[in-house]
Amino acid sequence: MTNGQNWRTLVLDGSSLTIEDVVAVAGGLVRVEIAEDAWQRLVRSRQFVLRQTESDTPIYGFNRGVGLNKDRVVEEQAFESYNRSLLYAHSAGVEPYASERQVRATLLARLNTLLVGTTGASPELVKQYAEFLNAGIHPLLPSRGSVGAGDITLLSHLGLAFIGEGDVIYKGTRMAAEEALRQAGLQPIRLGAKDGLAIVSSNAAAAGHGALVLQEGERLLEVADLLYALSLEALQGQLSPLDKSVHRSRPYEGHGSSSSRIRSYLKGSSLWSRSTGALQDPLSFRSASPVHGAALEALGYAKGSLQLHLNSSEDNPCVLEEEGRILPSASFEPLNWVLGFEMLGIALSHVSKIACYRTIKLSTPSFTGLPRFLAPEAHILAFSTIQKTFTALDAEIRHLSNPVSADYYSLAGDMEDHSTNAPLAIHKTGEIIDRLTYILAIEAIHAAQAIDLRNGIKLGEGTLTAYNRIREVVPFLDRDRSLSGDIKAAYTLLKTGGLGDQRGRSLGSPCY
Template sequence: MNNNAVMLTGESLTIEEVAQVAIHGAQVVIAPAGQEKLVESREFVYKLANSNVPVYGFNTGVGANKDTKVETEHYNQFNVNMVRSHCVAIGPEASLAEVRAMMVIRLNTLLLGYTGMSPAIAYMYRDLLNNNITPVVPERGSIGEADIACLSHIALTMIGEGDAYYHGEKLPAQDALAKVGLEPLILGPKDGLALVSSNALAAGQGALVLYELKKLIKLADVIYSFSLEAFKGNVSPLNGEINRVRRFRGQNESAANVRKLLKDSYLWLPNIANALQDPLCFRCACHIHGAVRDSLYYLEELMDIQMNSSDDNPCVLMNQNAIMSCGNFEVVNWAVAFEMLGIALSHLSRAACFRTIKLSTGHFTGLPRFLTPDPEHVIAFGTIQKPFTALDAEIRHLANPVSMDFYAVAGDIEDHCSNTPYVVQKTRKIVDNLYYILGIEAIHAAQACDLRQEEQFRFGIAGRVVHQKIREVIPFLAQDRNLTVDIAKAYELLKSGVLLDAINN
């Protein structure tokens, strides 16, 4: 195993490792113990293959066809038909990184030995990832009770059908496999169900959303601290003892982080603040960011379980000499946790928007209205309030819960779901909107800092970096110009990770 590889054991996969494989192209290695479990569980399945014990999706049909018997000689055709018939997903395509995240998570859970499929399937997941072959997966169509409509398209690539990307080039799947000398899979008992029935789509996309959110919440602290300097705000709410008496973990971490970011700032000088108490969007920012952090911690714990446990139905229990039907594909617990996180993010968004409006309001800042450098000739930041409040309205709508909206499907037997893929995809959009909103806030804060011609003004360690990086791509607004260009540049700057890297270094 080289330094760029991720060792998969079935029990220890982290969000950061998912990102290393999905985004940065790290290779995957299957731990020897995982290979042993694959072989043992497969041998156990074959012991039951000729028995008269009905096993769902193994020697019976699936869904409403569970009462249909599958004969031994028809195993391959039955499983191929299962894959093809479940390919009903709708575009747009999931990103290449998201599909890779789905595959590494599913591969990891297979190594626990509760699935009983052919070890060749696990090796195919590994080989697709390590050879940069990524199946085309439409991201819509799953209701969250296992992502069968979407994951079937990964299975389609494995049997040499459909399309796949090879190093970014879309090809017929069979051609992509041939490029690296891989043969399409021949499916046996239980293989089709093992391929299509898991929550890997929602988990893969969800893991990457959480990976992005871990950076975003740190960035939100950075932009808030920069705005506080621009606002000439009061730092008393950041006091360590004030936050300790409240005891919330997220709040205390945000406050500690902002105190560190504001080291050496002029705001710590005695009686420097404009007001004894700032508006709540400034005064309670660490509390709001803390709510996002607390929601994130709760969800991350559930996602860790999801990525390192079996969601298979039926479940192979070798210690009980049985393959049992179950409901382990039910993920309503972390679906509603994602919805909680979306609501917390909507509060963060709204506070950022109010801070941006306050920065443009002269009676709060003591600066010219709309941060104009020339009130008679330059309009400056009046109209820009419309796009960031429009984006916040989108976030408010996206934060509405949808996990309880479902039909009874599959012959009325599947009468519960959580819509988890859509819940995750909504959260992904919220995060993307927030990069724009925080970027626009940063533009305002930079302009306000430049307008402050005060002898005592001095940046903290973060503000100095943020101001420099913004001014490298967005000049001071001396004359009215096309601000759409500036907004796009601010978004790219924040999303690139340059600010966090520069501050951390």
């Protein structure tokens, strides 16, 4: 973290956290505070729970064990040692470790769901999440080992750091959690009844990472619209599929958003005034807006479902202090938004496929009227082999788009016979987005080359900005050279949000 003079403050209340908030906190320069009413809700919930344990009412995870050990009594004098043992037993994740951004998103995701007030955890534990975020203490968080019915094998590693055990990254250095706490002026917490279960029984690892993936996906779909517009000018294709009246006759929301955005990028383009060319363009051009729109709708569903999760209970049992009840529940079940990510992955595979086909068309003289493989002279090979690269990446995307949420075992003595593989579903969606960024980067290179070969066409306001920024990092291919450097340069431009829209601003935010 940097010094706090430029920080803004985000007040958390358990009910109003947005995906954008998660992204902002993950990137730093945002301090978090707990709203007073949320804090009082935590205190009341904790006091209610402690009254129940004093009466020896059997409560899962409080004075009784968890999982198949739910029948085992936990005595009050053993609360601290039992909850510590629970963390040890659940610390079973394996590398690679999550990035610091992902760790921060995870801490925030769980902190906000704790503020809903249905956990009954000690307020001191909840405060530790905020302290870690504000101090910039980032526990080493394994990314693999969760089956997606609560990330219990992963989040336990956060708990170890809270009590001063395990390793963390602090001020860019890996060190013992105990030492990081000392340097930050913080103390390890002492675990009480239910605290161990409150730490591990959550989907915060998948949910936090998921928020970051959705932000990248949203930005990339904007980029896809912009580069399609540039390719349409490179092809000198038809604008009729983007007509407002076409959308009114088939009013899918995503299609409308995509076509409207593409029209804005093409404002001022000579495409609007040229004489009609081919009667119809290939479907990879004609269907781009509906396909991108379908992906936008899939992303919208995933975003809405995940945002609801981030502001609601994910606890079993569910502590209903105002009703005087503690009820067993399946509130940890993340299937709604996991299915959203699975759907988004499939939708992005369609975006990828048609981008590949558009790029192939741009190298084909019968569609463009330009030289084969966009070579400026007959003896230059140009883009004759690069098709292998982007189609290989598309094959990876097709593989990654296969659903994983239905692949699970019955575990814990056959008590836990449903799960979702939520972290894997999120991870592979992120991997799809990364590969698609490469594919769109290669499309950008082809579109810019074709536009140069056409010599003198007028670009739209948005596409002109995009073209200029592409040419800043990838020069015109006037002779054969290694293309890997060009691909990397264009990929980096797209990945860091450096491609401009019609107002010259960056598309999306940098991916830190």
